[in-house]
Amino acid sequence: MKLRSSFAGLLTLALMAVAGCGGADEPTGASGASAGGSGLEKTTINIGTMPVVDTAPLQIAMEKGLFEAEGLDVKPSVLAGGAEAIPKLKGGSLDVSFGNYVSFFGAAAKGAIDLKIVSDGFQSAPKTHVIMVPKDSPIRTVADLKGKTIAVNTKRNIGTMLVRVAGRAHGIEIDEDENFAEFPFPEMEGALKAGTVDAAIVVEPFGTFIGRNIGARVVWDTSQGPTADFPIAGYAATSEFVAANPRTVAAFQRAMRKAQKLAADRANVVAAIPKYTKIPASAADGLAIGAFPTALDAARLQRVADSMHEYGLLDAPIKAQDLVFAGE
Structure with a gap:
């Protein structure tokens, strides 16, 4: 991780x-x-x-x-x-x-x-693993992630699993192979800003800094529901x-x-x-x-x-x- x-x-x-x-x-x-x-x-x-x-x-x-x-x-x-x-x-x-x-x-x-x-x-814990989108993104809820491209640091690992759990809790299936793109955490800010991806599963301290730097919004905190704690x-x-x-x-x-x-x-x-x-x-x-x-x-x-x-x-x-x- x-x-x-x-x-x-x-x-x-x-x-x-x-x-x-x-x-x-x-x-x-x-x-x-x-x-x-x-x-x-x-x-x-x-x-x-x-x-x-x-x-x-x-x-x-x-x-x-x-x-x-x-x-x-x-x-x-x-x-x-x-x-x-x-x-x-x-x-x-x-x-x-x-x-x-x-x-x-x-x-x-x-x-x-x-x-x-x-x-x-x-x-x-709250805000340690969050799904973020650019500030002007039309994505407002996890359900809006259907068919979107989501940045993760490693496919088929903890990040993709947390996103898929969140998706299922909101009635959508997120495909392990089709809906994720690998980016190192330091590159996710640039990928969101450039529109290369629609969203990113971000961990601390990146969530705090990406929010400050480009105004990215949290659409879902994965430390709740089936993946709380x-x-x-x-x-x-x-x-x-x-x-x-x-x-x-x-x-x-x-x-x-x-x-x-x-x-x-x-x-x-x-x-x-x-x-x-x-x-x-x-x-x-x-x-x-x-x-x-x-x-x-x-x-x-x-x-x-x-x-x-x-x-x-x-x-x-x-x-x-x-x-x-x-x-x-």
Whole structure:
């Protein structure tokens, strides 16, 4: 899932910038290195992240020493987009990575990777994922999108699914292949202004900036109705890594739970955003910010899997529970 920022140059800059227990024994991890007296199989872990609002808790955890308190030395690796996470996890250059659930579930269902979700990350909230049109567009409701061209950052992913759910709720079917055109988030403002597309499914901080820059209007906030409070993204590891390093993963989970809890205070998120993105503090304060769940709940994530199957993003149903590592 690729979220970024703007004000003309800021849009591009954001994308470029662009989510154990102690014991007496000293177990050996997959690399063969002893974890010393920490009780962890592996103390240094490589984490895939993105400089977007969704990963604020990860930044908070690093800043406040929450990983260090668990005996972990976290090495963040910035990804250009969520699609990078799958091959890097599979290849072992990342131990854990941030990514959107649609990508993770889709890759697992296709057999591209055997993974486990180890921490929840981000949940939609009002204005975090919106459908926008130019200010002078005749489109006034979701029903008016029938037969129109809609910009999305990636086809057959979370954005198209949210638009199609909105369309069905308004009595229209939006075709996955015919009605969407791919544009990176920083280019959507120009596409709307030029009339290249009729609408765009936009995420924060782009929604805020596109509205300010060209007066684009929101015709539908996707965080309502059937997709209200929708699980968007989390952190995953390969099943092999989890099996070989259960105490290390549990330590990561404990640190993230504490960080997600701290992120419930909007001030902590707003303060963190400018430190790892190109979004200035003045802009961060005005963004729509989603929620950061503290519990990894398979029942919640099943909503994503069920919607994916309903809208043709999964050939067969899957059980989110099978992909979740609850840990402690």
